[in-house]
Amino acid sequence: MPEGAGQVGTGVEIEEINRIKDQFVEGQIWEKKQSQNYWQRRYDGIHRVENIFNEPTDDNLSAAFDNFWQSLQDLSNNPEDTAVRATVKERANTLVDAFHSIEEQLTDYKRSLNGDVKTTVDEINSLGTRISDLNEQIAHIKGTGKNPNDLMDSRDKLIEDLNKKVNVRTRQDDRGYINISIGGMSFVSGDNVNKLKTEKVSDAPNEDIIKFAELDRKADIKNGELAGLLDLRGVYNSSTGQSEGIIPDYKNKLDDMANTFANKFNDVHQNGFDFNGDSGVEFFLSDTDTNGDGTLDGSDITADSLIVNDTIKNNVKKIAAGSEANVGNGENAVQLADVIKKEQLNFDDGQANLMDKYESVISSLGVKGQRANQMVSNQDTLVEQLENKRQSISGVSLDEEMANMIKYQQAYSASAKLISNANRMLDSLMSILR
Amino acid sequence: MRINSGVMVDNMMRNLQDNMKKLDRLNQQLSSGKKFSDPSQNPIGAAESMEIGSLISSHDQYLDNIGEAKDWMKSTESALKNSSKILQRSREQAIYGANGSLSEDDRKQIATEIGELRKELINVSNSKLGERYLFSGQMTNTKTFDDTGTFQGDEKAINREIGPGTSMQININGKEVFEDAIQTLKDLEDDLKNSNTDQIQDRIGELDTALSVTTENRAKIGAKINRLDMTESKLEEEKIQSEELLSKNEDVDIAETITDLKMQESVYRASLASGARVMQPTLVDFLQ
Numbered sequence: 001m002p003e004g005a006g007q008v009g010t011g012v013e014i015e016e017i018n019r020i021k022d023q024f025v026e027g028q029i030w031e032k033k034q035s036q037n038y039w040q041r042r043y044d045g046i047h048r049v050e051n052i053f054n055e056p057t058d059d060n061l062s063a064a065f066d067n068f069w070q071s072l073q074d075l076s077n078n079p080e081d082t083a084v085r086a087t088v089k090e091r092a093n094t095l096v097d098a099f100h101s102i103e104e105q106l107t108d109y110k111r112s113l114n115g116d117v118k119t120t121v122d123e124i125n126s127l128g129t130r131i132s133d134l135n136e137q138i139a140h141i142k143g144t145g146k147n148p149n150d151l152m153d154s155r156d157k158l159i160e161d162l163n164k165k166v167n168v169r170t171r172q173d174d175r176g177y178i179n180i181s182i183g184g185m186s187f188v189s190g191d192n193v194n195k196l197k198t199e200k201v202s203d204a205p206n207e208d209i210i211k212f213a214e215l216d217r218k219a220d221i222k223n224g225e226l227a228g229l230l231d232l233r234g235v236y237n238s239s240t241g242q243s244e245g246i247i248p249d250y251k252n253k254l255d256d257m258a259n260t261f262a263n264k265f266n267d268v269h270q271n272g273f274d275f276n277g278d279s280g281v282e283f284f285l286s287d288t289d290t291n292g293d294g295t296l297d298g299s300d301i302t303a304d305s306l307i308v309n310d311t312i313k314n315n316v317k318k319i320a321a322g323s324e325a326n327v328g329n330g331e332n333a334v335q336l337a338d339v340i341k342k343e344q345l346n347f348d349d350g351q352a353n354l355m356d357k358y359e360s361v362i363s364s365l366g367v368k369g370q371r372a373n374q375m376v377s378n379q380d381t382l383v384e385q386l387e388n389k390r391q392s393i394s395g396v397s398l399d400e401e402m403a404n405m406i407k408y409q410q411a412y413s414a415s416a417k418l419i420s421n422a423n424r425m426l427d428s429l430m431s432i433l434r
Numbered sequence: 435m436r437i438n439s440g441v442m443v444d445n446m447m448r449n450l451q452d453n454m455k456k457l458d459r460l461n462q463q464l465s466s467g468k469k470f471s472d473p474s475q476n477p478i479g480a481a482e483s484m485e486i487g488s489l490i491s492s493h494d495q496y497l498d499n500i501g502e503a504k505d506w507m508k509s510t511e512s513a514l515k516n517s518s519k520i521l522q523r524s525r526e527q528a529i530y531g532a533n534g535s536l537s538e539d540d541r542k543q544i545a546t547e548i549g550e551l552r553k554e555l556i557n558v559s560n561s562k563l564g565e566r567y568l569f570s571g572q573m574t575n576t577k578t579f580d581d582t583g584t585f586q587g588d589e590k591a592i593n594r595e596i597g598p599g600t601s602m603q604i605n606i607n608g609k610e611v612f613e614d615a616i617q618t619l620k621d622l623e624d625d626l627k628n629s630n631t632d633q634i635q636d637r638i639g640e641l642d643t644a645l646s647v648t649t650e651n652r653a654k655i656g657a658k659i660n661r662l663d664m665t666e667s668k669l670e671e672e673k674i675q676s677e678e679l680l681s682k683n684e685d686v687d688i689a690e691t692i693t694d695l696k697m698q699e700s701v702y703r704a705s706l707a708s709g710a711r712v713m714q715p716t717l718v719d720f721l722q
Contacts, residue, residue, distance in 0.1 A: 043474075046474065047472065047474065050472045050473055050474060051472075055473060055480060055484060056473070056480050056483040056484050056487065056684075062484055062487070062488065066487075066488055066491045069492075069495070070491065070494075070495045073495045073496075073498070073595065074495075074498070076499075076594065076595060077498075077499055077502040077503075077594060078502075080565065080574055080575055081565075322572070324572060324590065326571070326572030326573055326588065326590060327572070327573065327574055327575050328566065328570070328571065328572040328573060328574030328575070328592055329572040329590070329592070330592075330594075331593055334595045334601070337595075341488070341492065341598075342598070342599070355484075355485070355488055356485075358484075359481040359484050359485055360481070362481060362484065363473060363477040363478065363480060363481035364477075365473055365474070365477075366472070366473025366474045366475075366476070366477030366480050366481075367474075367477045368474075369473065369474025369477075370474045370475070370477055372474075373474060384444075384448055387444060388435070388441055388444060388445065389435070391438070391440040391441045391444055392435050392436045392437065392438065392441050393436070395438045395440030395441060396438065396439075396440070397436075397437075397438030397439060398438075398439055398717065398718060399438075399439075399717045400438070402717040402718055403717060
């Protein structure tokens with residue numbers, strides 16, 4: 001119905017159409033939508049990371065470690081056999097591939113999340129612009145003393161959408177403007193928008209930061225889908241020089257595993273003797289100077305840069321199976337196998353056995369996912385209850401409306417009856433006088 | 435709370451969605467046979483599965499190692515058995531050769547046989563498993579004794595891991611078992627050729643020593659094979675237990691899950707049916 005509608009029915013003038021709405025419930029729904037979308041995004045992301053690690057199935061990093069371990073055990077049984085040595089080399093390559101594959105998928109996913117961050121910022125800006133346009137129209141119409149209900153409904157819908165994206169606070173002023181702030185800084189103020197922008201960080205690829213475009217100040221993103229994206233993708237902390245977030249965290253764990261394992265394995269390998277009785281070479285190398293110190297050594301090994309030494313790739317007799325310079329000695333192969341399943345290795349966060357360490361990495365990921373999923377269902381329940389409440393207040397009940405209609409219809413009939421009776425009485429009276 | 439058709443529709447849709455999710459979860463479990471497919475569905479269970487999986491593959495490998503160790507030792511045992519036979523035969527011939535009534539020609543004939551027996555003993559000492567010499571210590575690519583009876587290997591142990599942190603020496607010292615025996619046969623052959631009957635008596639004593647060294651080593655190998663058999667059956671038992679544990683940890687109880695599915699299905703049907711009944715009529719339907 002158009003605002004300030006003219007004549008409806010006969011003989012009735014509509015003075016005002018009011019929105020039946022509880023603004024408090026509305027505000028609560030908005031707030032809950034922020035958390036709901038934050039946790040949903042986070043859960044989706046963790047689930048994706050779980051799929052990348054692909055545990056517990058038969059084709060993943062732990063299977064690659066297991067197979068490598070078995071080939072080393074076989075080598076200890078048959079140190080003289082070049083076919084067994086070739087198997088060790090192939091299994092080592094598979095292990096390296098498994099590290100590379102996880103690392104690449106994490107990097108790809110991070111890149112796509114950074115793209116999502118940009119898109120979400122665009123969407124937020126677009127919502128802000130539309131809200132500010134509506135603010136202007138609403139204030140104008142209110143100025144004429146009318147209620148622009150349709151426009152206010154549209155604006156509420158846009159604000160709800162904005163709440164899904166990011167943590168916002170809303171405040172209505174006397175003129176009918178709804179002013180919006182993000183992290184304490186003004187985003188929509190009346191008919192004006194302070195747009196957000198993304199900016200590349202030179203030290204951290206794919207970790208663009210979000211700023212208020214005009215002020216050139218960092219936006220404080222704490223909730224909503226956008227915060228979920230940032231938590232997953234990682235945010236560069238310039239004071240520590242570290243990226244903080246789920247993907248950087250699991251990339252670090254993977255790098256730590258690759259580095260600690262490869263260096264310990266190299267130590268043991270170099271203590272052993274190869275087929276020809278020469279001391280072992282480094283088994284694993286790094287193909288890039290990842291720490292940028294100008295030299296290529298064990299400290300450069302990451303999940304991405306890990307490779308099998310070409311010397312070993314080209315000549316499997318270089319694998320140091322022996323603890324003594326005798327071809328029949330396979331005892332160093334057992335020591336090498338022990339690096340995988342038995343030795344305590346010095347990881348960044350303390351000593352642990354490699355397999356136990358990896359299990360704890362996977363289960364910590366699982367716990368994070370489980371918690372996010374739990375939070376999603378909690379928030380869903382809360383939003384459900386609030387939406388029910390909203391529906392209960394604003395929703396139309398056909399029964400109610402029909403009952404009311406019948407009530408007024410009957411009242412109308414009754415008054416019509418009254419008029420017709422009065423008419424007849426008058427008729428009778430008149431006929432007497434005739 | 436004021437209930438209107440909007441509230442009822444919303445509630446019905448949500449409940450239907452919930453029921454569908456539960457149905458889907460049960461369907462996933464039944465079709466995959468696994469209780470969980472992602473760590474987030476059961477973080478502890480997932481870690482447990484990884485741990486047990488790795489344990490089972492270790493068991494498989496140690497069983498392989500034991501198999502290989504047993505092959506080695508059984509070959510060793512049969513070589514030692516042959517060696518005993520050769521020494522036994524040589525001892526019989528030595529006693530015969532020591533007999534004063536024999537002619538020098540007879541002794542020369544015996545000497546020829548001893549020469550052959552010695553060659554055979556060298557052959558036995560060079561026994562191989564595949565391409566590997568059993569008695570050359572860690573120099574498994576090197577022939578143990580050359581034709582002159584010189585030991586060319588080393589006396590080092592070959593150790594194999596037969597369980598987590600448990601290893602066992604699988605070879606025996608070739609020099610200790612064969613060197614003196616080969617030398618004794620050489621001496622015996624010479625003594626028989628030269629009819630040095632006194633020295634032949636000494637050789638018999640030396641052969642007795644060689645025989646007892648061989649027997650001792652056979653007993654040692656036999657005992658080790660027994661120990662391997664025991665370790666093997668223990669590992670097999672543990673493997674079965676681990677497999678049961680893994681199955682308990684991650685495999686779906688089919689009967690239970692099908693029952694759950696049936697139950698969930700009736701709940702789903704009921705919510706559909708009640709939704710369809712409740713949504714339809716309003717007061718409008720009853721007003722003429």
